Amino acid sequence: MKTKFNFFTIYCIQRIPFTKRGQPALFSLFLLFSLPIQAREDSLTLPLSRGENIFHIELNTGYYYTEENYVKNFQSQSLRQTLKLTQSNDAPFFQYMSTELSMGYSLTDWFEIEAFCSGFWYAQSGNGKTLRFSGPQVKRAGGGFRSQQSITQGFGFIPEFSFSFPFFSINERTQKPITDDGSMHFTPAVWLYGVIGEILYPFAYGGFKFRTNSLSSLLQWKAGLLLKSDIAEIGVYSYGFWSAIRDKSSSLLGDRFNLLKRTNAGSLKFYSTNPGLIGFAGWLGWHFPHVTLRLSGDIDINGAYHSKGYAFLASLIIELGSKKERVDEIFHDQQDNFEAQITEDEQSVNDMFENSAEDSRIREEAEKALEEVEQVEEEKMEHSVSEEEST
Numbered sequence: 001m002k003t004k005f006n007f008f009t010i011y012c013i014q015r016i017p018f019t020k021r022g023q024p025a026l027f028s029l030f031l032l033f034s035l036p037i038q039a040r041e042d043s044l045t046l047p048l049s050r051g052e053n054i055f056h057i058e059l060n061t062g063y064y065y066t067e068e069n070y071v072k073n074f075q076s077q078s079l080r081q082t083l084k085l086t087q088s089n090d091a092p093f094f095q096y097m098s099t100e101l102s103m104g105y106s107l108t109d110w111f112e113i114e115a116f117c118s119g120f121w122y123a124q125s126g127n128g129k130t131l132r133f134s135g136p137q138v139k140r141a142g143g144g145f146r147s148q149q150s151i152t153q154g155f156g157f158i159p160e161f162s163f164s165f166p167f168f169s170i171n172e173r174t175q176k177p178i179t180d181d182g183s184m185h186f187t188p189a190v191w192l193y194g195v196i197g198e199i200l201y202p203f204a205y206g207g208f209k210f211r212t213n214s215l216s217s218l219l220q221w222k223a224g225l226l227l228k229s230d231i232a233e234i235g236v237y238s239y240g241f242w243s244a245i246r247d248k249s250s251s252l253l254g255d256r257f258n259l260l261k262r263t264n265a266g267s268l269k270f271y272s273t274n275p276g277l278i279g280f281a282g283w284l285g286w287h288f289p290h291v292t293l294r295l296s297g298d299i300d301i302n303g304a305y306h307s308k309g310y311a312f313l314a315s316l317i318i319e320l321g322s323k324k325e326r327v328d329e330i331f332h333d334q335q336d337n338f339e340a341q342i343t344e345d346e347q348s349v350n351d352m353f354e355n356s357a358e359d360s361r362i363r364e365e366a367e368k369a370l371e372e373v374e375q376v377e378e379e380k381m382e383h384s385v386s387e388e389e390s391t
Helices: 001-016 022-034 077-084 250-263 323-390
Strands: 052-073 075-076 093-106 111-126 130-134 137-147 149-152 156-166 184-193 198-213 219-229 231-244 276-289 291-304 308-321
Touching: 052 077, 111 198, 198 231, 276 308
Parallel strands: 052 291
Antiparallel strands: 052 075, 052 093, 052 308, 093 111, 111 130, 111 137, 137 156, 149 156, 156 184, 184 198, 198 219, 219 231, 231 276, 276 291, 291 308
């Protein structure tokens, strides 16, 4: 029933004649809480080891909204300017809601594999006159692996590799919003992290995303700080990327931009040329038995040939496996040690009492022997006195 309701909600949104700037965002925020709980191919938070033989499932839903682009020389420009519209038109916008399902397995404390599938619940663009809409569809799938390595007690690194492939190719004649670049991605990367007081984790990330179809390849980075306890976590980080290998399809750049103006109201969020971006993000997380809930948000603060917007993200992570069994084993070991300690203490007390009893017996025998000696001496003295009187 819930799935049908969500699809029906999206169907209705497609047919509502939005003309005001705030209406699409309000309905999207409503969907954010009515759908299963982003969708980002790259890791958001520091992927610390989950433990040995742990199976995890993660559900994510994200919402993104933009009305501006970063253009050349890191200057922002409204979509109204991009489309060369007059002030009489409504503000153009581009927004979407995406969902990702991932599953992974930690083989050991230091090695983990993962597979994911992502898609979009809906995407919508408006150029001030025409609204374009695309409904639910699966966009991309992939997988990867990572390995956590500790160099010292307070420092380590996590190399990882991920790949993904699209389920579609971009049709130059499409009339629906474009929500992917349509290329294959291959991303080797590494995390660096420190441990301060077992609760504070500074971290940094560097990765290289290679994209096919002659698109530019991206050098990615993150740097932040995680504060983590058994019951909650909070983190902040900056992120960004820039085109390290530039786009090779320069002869088609004009056609590509015209396509984005028609489908995405001119937004450069997807399928742009040689993009670059800098942003800031933060998240809160709560830990429950076998479950973690995270809420996060990010905002773009600078860039080139990319959209300028903001996003919200909700993540639900379920962990299954032997973690509880390990905790039980630790508890039983501690209980056994405690009982063994009690047994040792009791034995020590018993030995002490036994030693004390032995000492008491020796004392009693010594006192008895002393009394016998004194009695013998008294008898001798009495016998001597009697002999003298007789004499």
